[in-house]
Amino acid sequence: MPTADKILPRAALPAVLAAWRAAGQRVVFSNGCFDLLHLGHVDYLERARALGDRLVVGLNTDASVAALKPGRPLQDETCRARVLAALAFVDAVVLFGEPTPLALIELVRPDVLVKGDDYALDGIVGHELVLAGGGQVRTVPLVAGYSTSAIVAKIRRES
DSSP states (O other): OOGGGGBOOGGGHHHHHHHHHHTTOOEEEEEEOOOSOOHHHHHHHHHHHTTSSEEEEEEEOHHHHHHHSTTOOSSOHHHHHHHHHTSTTOOEEEEEOSSSSHHHHHHHOOSEEEEETTSOGGGSTTHHHHHHTTOEEEEEOOOTTOOHHHHHHHHHHHO
C-alpha cells in the first residue's frame, strides 16, 4: 500500500475500523505533533503498536501545533503525515485540528489508548471514555534524551 493511502480523512475511518474489528483486530490509538520524527517517536509508536493489531495515529494539524508550541511546526502537516505513514507499524494517520484529540478518540473508540510515560493516567485526554467502553489506557516508556525541542536546541547551539 502506498504510504499516502494510510493518511485517512475522518469520513473514511469508520469503515476501516469496522473491517479491522470484524477481523478480530485490536485497535490502538495515540496522538501527537511528531515534528522532526526521531528515535523517541519511533520507539514510542512501535511500543504502542505492540499493544494491539492496528495503530491509528492522530496528528495535530499545523494550526493546532502552532497553538500549542510557538514557532512550530518545523515541518508542515503533509510532510509529517507522510513520514508517519511510512512507518511499517503505523496503520492509519488522521489529522485533527481541535485543541485535544477527544473528538477523534470518540470516533476511533480504541481498544487501547496510549501516551508516553510522561503523562499520568488522569492527564490523558479521553481516558474516561476509553475505560468506560471497556478499553485500556496505557503509558509506554520514553527514550531518554530524545525530543524535537532538544534537537532544535542543539541545531541552534551549533549554528
